[in-house]
Amino acid sequence: MKFPIVLMAALLTACGGGDKPAAGPVGAAMPPPEVDVITVSRGSATLTQDLPGRLQAFRTAQVRARVEGVIEKRVFQEGSEVKAGQSLFHINARTHQAALESAKADLLIAQQTVARYQPLLVIKAVSQQEFDLAEAKVKQAQAALTRAEEDMENAHVPAAISGHIGRSLVTEGAFVGKGEATLLATIEQLDPIYANFTQSGGDLLRLQQAIKQGKLKRSDSASVELLLEDGSVYPAKGKLFFTDLAVDPSTGAVSVRAEFPNPNRDLLPGMFVRVRFPQAVSENALRVPQRAVQANGQGQFVMVVNAEGKATPQPIKTSGMSGTDFIVADGLKGGEQVIINGLQKARPGTVVKPVLLGAPASGVAPSSSVAATGRMAH
Numbered sequence: 001m002k003f004p005i006v007l008m009a010a011l012l013t014a015c016g017g018g019d020k021p022a023a024g025p026v027g028a029a030m031p032p033p034e035v036d037v038i039t040v041s042r043g044s045a046t047l048t049q050d051l052p053g054r055l056q057a058f059r060t061a062q063v064r065a066r067v068e069g070v071i072e073k074r075v076f077q078e079g080s081e082v083k084a085g086q087s088l089f090h091i092n093a094r095t096h097q098a099a100l101e102s103a104k105a106d107l108l109i110a111q112q113t114v115a116r117y118q119p120l121l122v123i124k125a126v127s128q129q130e131f132d133l134a135e136a137k138v139k140q141a142q143a144a145l146t147r148a149e150e151d152m153e154n155a156h157v158p159a160a161i162s163g164h165i166g167r168s169l170v171t172e173g174a175f176v177g178k179g180e181a182t183l184l185a186t187i188e189q190l191d192p193i194y195a196n197f198t199q200s201g202g203d204l205l206r207l208q209q210a211i212k213q214g215k216l217k218r219s220d221s222a223s224v225e226l227l228l229e230d231g232s233v234y235p236a237k238g239k240l241f242f243t244d245l246a247v248d249p250s251t252g253a254v255s256v257r258a259e260f261p262n263p264n265r266d267l268l269p270g271m272f273v274r275v276r277f278p279q280a281v282s283e284n285a286l287r288v289p290q291r292a293v294q295a296n297g298q299g300q301f302v303m304v305v306n307a308e309g310k311a312t313p314q315p316i317k318t319s320g321m322s323g324t325d326f327i328v329a330d331g332l333k334g335g336e337q338v339i340i341n342g343l344q345k346a347r348p349g350t351v352v353k354p355v356l357l358g359a360p361a362s363g364v365a366p367s368s369s370v371a372a373t374g375r376m377a378h
Contacts, residue, residue, distance in 0.1 A: 035342035053197030057188035107141035311346035
């Protein structure tokens with residue numbers, strides 16, 4: 001019968017078809033990996049330096065007991081904001097109240113004595129010396145009254161400045177002010193806040209020489225940035241507030257201070273930070289992002305895309321920073337395509353597809369400049 005033979009042939013054909021490769025081009029290669037690049041060009045760059053520093057309160061005031069007595073009450077919340085003149089502690093004032101009343105009485109008696117002596121002096125019933133002594137007692141009584149009034153005011157311990165008050169160092173019932181002004185608490189003004197740091201005297205000298213030789217221009221900007229411990233940049237910029245004119249002989253450094261706004265109290269005294277401040281301006285500088293620069297045993301290098309579209313290591317030398325970019329002193333001339341992202345795919349000699357940083361992703365029609373860059377690379 002022919003039917004079984006035809007069926008058998010069809011089955012054999014179907015089974016044999018599973019061993020054939022899928023339709024498509026034979027030996028098709030993977031497309032070259034895409035890498036983000038920038039085209040290096042010369043331009044003006046502000047040279048910056050990042051230096052370690054520590055934050056310090058703008059003003060600090062110690063709250064101390066100015067009179068003797070027992071603490072009756074603490075009238076502030078620890079860790080809160082207080083206003084200048086606000087009462088913080090109440091010291092038992094009964095003794096000071098008695099002293100005040102006594103001083104008032106002494107002044108009254110002294111004034112009455114002078115009033116009685118006034119007509120008697122005219123008729124020589126009292127001597128000039130007795131009258132002068134009576135007037136002196138009035139002044140002494142007035143001074144004693146002033147001291148007594150101050151003691152009464154200081155029994156309600158006030159805040160010397162506005163700011164953030166820390167924990168209380170005494171409790172109710174503590175006897176304070178006996179022979180010394182007992183420390184009760186500390187107030188710190190945190191807005192604005194200082195960042196103290198130092199700059200190497202040698203670096204400062206080399207910078208000044210470069211400016212004198214015309215290689216660099218002095219930066220007119222006094223604006224500085226603050227880098228926090230996690231590497232983030234504080235959103236508000238500060239200003240250079242104070243620079244020491246002398247080099248510390250023990251460290252060889254110059255002390256510098258910057259001031260930053262701190263309305264939300266994000267910055268706290270004692271925090272370690274890095275201060276980024278402008279030093280000078282270079283008018284013909286080459287810059288590359290910090291993440292593009294790598295290092296090996298021979299020094300620093302960047303990966304560039306050569307005319308054949310291959311990733312190639314290019315040794316460079318850097319001479320400083322401009323924000324987060326390196327200033328390139330040697331190794332690049334301008335016009336090179338430096339790989340910024342995708343370095344893990346750009347091994348030396350690997351063919352890559354350069355895409356200008358910020359250009360549309362694959363599948364989106366590139367701009368003319370990006371397309372031109374791709375044609376030049378290949």
